[in-house]
Amino acid sequence: MRPEREQRLWMYAMMVKSRAYEQAIKPAYLQGKQPVFNMANGPIPGEMHLSDGQEPCAAGVCAHLGPEDTVTATHRPHHIAIAKGVDLNAMTAEIFGRRSGLSGGRGGHMHLFDPKVNFCCSGIIAQGMGPAVGAGLAAKLSGGRQVAVSFIGEGAANQGAFHEALNLAAVWAVPVVFVIEDNAYGISVSKRESTAVEQNAIRAQAYNMPGVFVPGNDPDAIYAAAGEAISRARRGEGPSLIEIETCRLEGHFMGDAEGYRPNGEVERLKAADPIPRYRQRLIEDGVASADLAALEKRAQSEVDAAFAHARVAEAPAVEDAFEKVFASGAGQ
Amino acid sequence: MSASPRRRLTIAKAMSEALAHEMARDPRVLVMGEDIARLGGVFGTTQGLLARFGPERVRDTPISETAFIGAAVGLAAAGMKPVVELMFVDFFGVCMDSIYNLAAKQSYFSGGHVTCPLVLMTSVGGGYGDGGQHSQCLYATFAHLPGMKVVIPSSSHDAKGLLLAAIRDPNPVVFMYHKALQGMGWLGTIPRSITHVPEEDFVVPIGKAAVVREGDDVTLVGWGVGVHHALDSAEMLAAEGIGAEVLDLRTLAPLDRESILRSVRKTGRLVVIDDDYRSCGVAAEVIASVCETRDLVLHAAPSRVTFPDVPIPFAPEMERPLLPDAGKVVSATRAQF
Numbered sequence: 185m186r187p188e189r190e191q192r193l194w195m196y197a198m199m200v201k202s203r204a205y206e207q208a209i210k211p212a213y214l215q216g217k218q219p220v221f222n223m224a225n226g227p228i229p230g231e232m233h234l235s236d237g238q239e240p241c242a243a244g245v246c247a248h249l250g251p252e253d254t255v256t257a258t259h260r261p262h263h264i265a266i267a268k269g270v271d272l273n274a275m276t277a278e279i280f281g282r283r284s285g286l287s288g289g290r291g292g293h294m295h296l297f298d299p300k301v302n303f304c305c306s307g308i309i310a311q312g313m314g315p316a317v318g319a320g321l322a323a324k325l326s327g328g329r330q331v332a333v334s335f336i337g338e339g340a341a342n343q344g345a346f347h348e349a350l351n352l353a354a355v356w357a358v359p360v361v362f363v364i365e366d367n368a369y370g371i372s373v374s375k376r377e378s379t380a381v382e383q384n385a386i387r388a389q390a391y392n393m394p395g396v397f398v399p400g401n402d403p404d405a406i407y408a409a410a411g412e413a414i415s416r417a418r419r420g421e422g423p424s425l426i427e428i429e430t431c432r433l434e435g436h437f438m439g440d441a442e443g444y445r446p447n448g449e450v451e452r453l454k455a456a457d458p459i460p461r462y463r464q465r466l467i468e469d470g471v472a473s474a475d476l477a478a479l480e481k482r483a484q485s486e487v488d489a490a491f492a493h494a495r496v497a498e499a500p501a502v503e504d505a506f507e508k509v510f511a512s513g514a515g516q
Numbered sequence: 517m518s519a520s521p522r523r524r525l526t527i528a529k530a531m532s533e534a535l536a537h538e539m540a541r542d543p544r545v546l547v548m549g550e551d552i553a554r555l556g557g558v559f560g561t562t563q564g565l566l567a568r569f570g571p572e573r574v575r576d577t578p579i580s581e582t583a584f585i586g587a588a589v590g591l592a593a594a595g596m597k598p599v600v601e602l603m604f605v606d607f608f609g610v611c612m613d614s615i616y617n618l619a620a621k622q623s624y625f626s627g628g629h630v631t632c633p634l635v636l637m638t639s640v641g642g643g644y645g646d647g648g649q650h651s652q653c654l655y656a657t658f659a660h661l662p663g664m665k666v667v668i669p670s671s672s673h674d675a676k677g678l679l680l681a682a683i684r685d686p687n688p689v690v691f692m693y694h695k696a697l698q699g700m701g702w703l704g705t706i707p708r709s710i711t712h713v714p715e716e717d718f719v720v721p722i723g724k725a726a727v728v729r730e731g732d733d734v735t736l737v738g739w740g741v742g743v744h745h746a747l748d749s750a751e752m753l754a755a756e757g758i759g760a761e762v763l764d765l766r767t768l769a770p771l772d773r774e775s776i777l778r779s780v781r782k783t784g785r786l787v788v789i790d791d792d793y794r795s796c797g798v799a800a801e802v803i804a805s806v807c808e809t810r811d812l813v814l815h816a817a818p819s820r821v822t823f824p825d826v827p828i829p830f831a832p833e834m835e836r837p838l839l840p841d842a843g844k845v846v847s848a849t850r851a852q853f
Contacts, residue, residue, distance in 0.1 A: 222704045229645025281831030292647040292830030307649040309579050342578035370579050372555040378578035439702050505834035509826050
């Protein structure tokens with residue numbers, strides 16, 4: 185399944201927007217944290233997990249999804265949220281802890297929920313997988329064509345939840361696609377040191393479902409693999425597993441000294457940055473660079489607008505903390 | 517008096533030192549967990565151990581808590597002394613069975629024939645905007661379970677002494693360390709928690725609270741960061757002529773009721789500081805233990821300063837005003853006079 189020009193431009197646009205987004209997060213996050221880095225300070229406190237380098241995974245998979253399809257994501261969610269169409273203003277306001285944020289500032293950057301496009305994420309490893317099976321089962325039971333996609337990192341494939349969710353999805357033939365973003369590290373521990381198999385995709389065999397490994401952090405190849413898996417799910421033929429070789433250009437979180445990386449690794453990864461590489465390929469394939477420049481400008485202005493909104497958005501009041509603990513209204 | 521010069525260490529360094537000390541002394545001790553080997557622990561609890569003791573005894577684990585905490589139970593049954601870290605207490609949900617159905621019941625189910633000398637180290641506490649899956653305390657969740665001990669230091673001295681006691685204890689011990697006291701640069705640290713730590717071997721006994729400030733008018737009970745709120749408020753109360761006694765529980769299970777009752781008998785007033793959720797918390801247990809003591813006369817109804825019964829919100833405007841602080845302890849105390 186090869187992407188057409190339109191889809192390739194869409195994927196490039198999502199990757200560019202996502203990167204622009206993380207570039208905008210960096211100075212905002214560091215505000216108030218310099219010269220002394222204290223995570224509690226500044227307009228965005230707490231941990232910050234950036235997705236630079238992993239954009240092709242989100243773009244290549246979400247190109248096949250509509251708002252009615254469900255995505256569960258990880259503690260590193262921005263690129264996936266953007267490609268899934270999460271409202272950028274509300275997402276940014278949430279990351280800034282503002283009242284106009286997706287959850288009114290209750291969740292923060294690891295807990296983005298946008299039911300308009302059926303997106304959510306969790307800060308606990310592999311714990312989005314079960315809910316994705318549930319979303320897929322709900323679609324199946326209602327006779328819909330929707331699918332669910334669960335994004336996880338390669339470290340999550342060593343969680344019990346991974347194996348349980350794969351088995352359950354296969355036994356019930358649920359329309360769900362499990363997508364592993366293999367960025368080679370769970371914080372400081374490498375995949376090689378923690379994982380008994382070279383590629384997690386092979387683990388799909390144990391659960392009687394297709395499993396593919398997509399090398400090269402290549403949006404077109406990811407698009408092709410995801411297209412196969414999602415079509416299969418929509419046809420009612422059950423779950424699939426995709427493992428994508430990607431890279432994390434930044435630390436596990438902002439402030440990570442990254443002493444666990446071999447010398448020169450970050451430079452090597454940055455030299456293979458998927459975004460300029462894809463731009464070059466699009467030009468070689470006949471896309472006008474002026475069109476790409478226009479698209480880049482549009483992405484940047486959307487990001488700028490979202491940050492401008494978040495910076496002036498109203499802060500929540502302490503009383504807001506007591507709302508939404510329970511859903512309101514009587515049961516039906 | 518200690519012969520050693522004053523050595524001021526952070527809790528992180530004191531924990532690393534305790535582990536190194538015990539690993540050198542006892543070949544049965546091994547340490548495992550996520551990011552504890554090469555990185556030395558996200559919260560600095562295992563610094564230098566890999567270089568000194570090697571990868572057989574200092575093991576980075578996959579993100580497989582059910583497996584490695586279950587393995588620790590098996591190691592303990594086989595006569596080893598595993599120390600396991602799970603970096604955030606919030607993460608224990610994925611592996612709770614190994615803890616409350618295996619570790620906590622191993623001695624009981626075996627009629628005392630199989631012990632479980634296992635230490636689980638984990639960070640607790642919020643206040644730095646990390647959201648509701650990285651900021652909880654869950655003291656009561658663990659202190660509720662019979663068969664398991666729960667300790668939490670308020671200073672680096674107690675961190676070393678409690679950790680040595682925990683490793684030597686024949687039972688599973690949950691060793692909680694509070695992020696507001698850990699001494700990691702990127703988190704900020706209450707300076708009072710950085711204390712002198714003797715280089716030599718010593719233990720802080722499990723199950724014994726400590727009076728860290730004497731007073732006659734009110735008993736302030738805290739643990740971890742709560743001790744520091746209590747000490748700060750005791751200063752403020754002293755200026756008003758109220759003498760506050762501060763009791764550092766140090767162990768949440770088994771609870772040192774004797775020390776609590778001894779202090780409250782003297783003062784007749786009780787305020788408990790607990791940054792965990794309010795209902796069914798350790799603070800409630802402390803107050804109930806006092807109230808159910810028949811011959812104890814209180815001058816006022818006891819009170820607790822806690823986090824309310826809501827998930828920890830991300831936005832600082834919501835989270836920070838809800839956390840216990842010295843001002844709230846002072847207000848709660850004043851209301852009893």
